[in-house]
Amino acid sequence: MPGFFREPARRVFAKELKDSNLTSKDENDQYAPQYLLTPTGANVNRIFIVGTLIEKEDIGSDSEYWRGRVSDPTGSFLIYAGQYQPEAAQFLAECEIPAFVAVIGKTSTYTTDDGNVLTSIRSESIQQVDELTRNLWVLDTAKQTLERIRAVEAQEDPNSKLAKEHYSIDTEIYREMVKKSLETLKDNT
């Protein structure tokens, strides 16, 4: 449909998102979405994660502002939900931890005083799911990450090239990450 395009929710493991620090935005348009380019060349605006909610805390002062930590086989994501994400905030307020959750949200970044970039997810939706869904997500994310690694190695598209140029990281690190994630699924049998 012309004029409207829904951002696909990218599949990225926690470790890779944590390593990401290259943001981009169309400066001429204040409503333009912000993107975060990951080391394997995923250009993330929206993200879909499934993992285990292991911590939650209301860090708001006046109104509720919830922060949660969701772990996957490679690390953990920080997720936030405040008054502008009422459904997600309500979920975090009411849920028991630990729990398997599926989170759809937008990535945001924060640069600390000493120049570190912290990545987090502003939740649009959080739902409790089962272990199977979590495993399906690990397999899905592994598959998509491997495809991106291949693209970076082959320098297939502009995002791959930019990722390689900016991060100059050995893709083997991420292959290893994918492998470990897949092995956790193997253990479950």
Added chain:
Amino acid sequence: MKQTAESIRERFMKIGIDVPVEDIESRLDELIKKFKVPSNEAQRSVTNYFLKKYSIPKNEFYVRQAEPQLTKIVDIVENGQWANLNAKVVQLWENTHESISQVGLLGDETGIIKFTIWKNAELPLLEQGESYLLRSVVVGEYNGRFQVQFNKNSSAEKLTEPVIMGGGDFTPVAREAELRNIADLSGNQWATIRGKVVQLWENSHESIEQAGLIGDETGVIKFTNWASSELPVMEEGKSYMLKNVVVSEWNGKAQVQLNRSSSIEELDEDIEVRTSMFTYFGAMVDIQTGSGLIKRCPECKRALVKGACAEHGKVKGEYDLRIKAVLDAGTSTQDALINRELTEELSGISLDSAIAMAADALDPGVVQDKLKHELVGRYYTVTGHKLDRYILVESIIPSTSLDRELLDQMLSEHLAEQEVE
């Protein structure tokens, strides 16, 4: 100029007035040479001058033109030209505008031409198949084709002798469009198709009798049967022959439309439809507003917004259950429409229990919330026909097990690469 002057003189002679040709000529000369008036305008002006001089009423003079100059259809070549025709009404078309009285085709032995009779021409209606002497029609041009138009000055006189048409009688019924495969249809042609009604859609507009999908061994196409075509309705799952349908293109996709010239014949056979089904695998990442328990207009089945139908205003709606879902594969997204039956099956919430839930909470939104809790974040494979940006879902299967084969394959490929290094 001499000729023009002579013709003016002749016309006056016919009503018994001898105008000196020199007078006519000198007036014409002055207008054309000195004042650069076009010759036909000059002719009219000079004629009017003498009419006034001899106090002859204009109407009388022009009506008295005994034998009109007849133009053959093939000779109609100039925009703005006035003409008198002996022609047969070949075909009357459906009227498309309130300011038009009649529209259709006229024919004579040299050809056919479109005609338009405006309401304000106040002419009696022409009958199809009859021949007429048509006076003072104006030639117009539209989309590169000539047509004739009737106005207040035009008249139609029925002829007892029918006008003979060139190249045999042109009759629309004699022409039946060619039978074609659905996959071969493309824009702007007439066709006859045979196929099975794959799907009937909820009627979205009162001017539409039926709309849906019809398919044959080669493909599936959207059809629209307009209420004005006055054709019988078709049933889902039955096969039909649709004669003389119009193929048009919209958004780059072909579709067929039935009109008054079309016909529908039910067939005994069961046509096997080549499924152009579309399958998509992904996580459900959103359930959009307008999902869950909704009300539809009893007239047109449209979903109501705040209790009102866009077409019929405030109506007593009928409850329905549906999901407008967004599926996401990580690199693309797909909107999916899930009907009541599948929604009930997928969520375990029946329409009745949804109504009860809504009544209990005094809020129909609880149904949508419940659906979100049950479905969002999970992986599904949906199959259905694609329409615009939606899949009209015919089956939706939740993923219930991990693809071990894929897992093993990915691990082995991955490990293999490790060993090489």
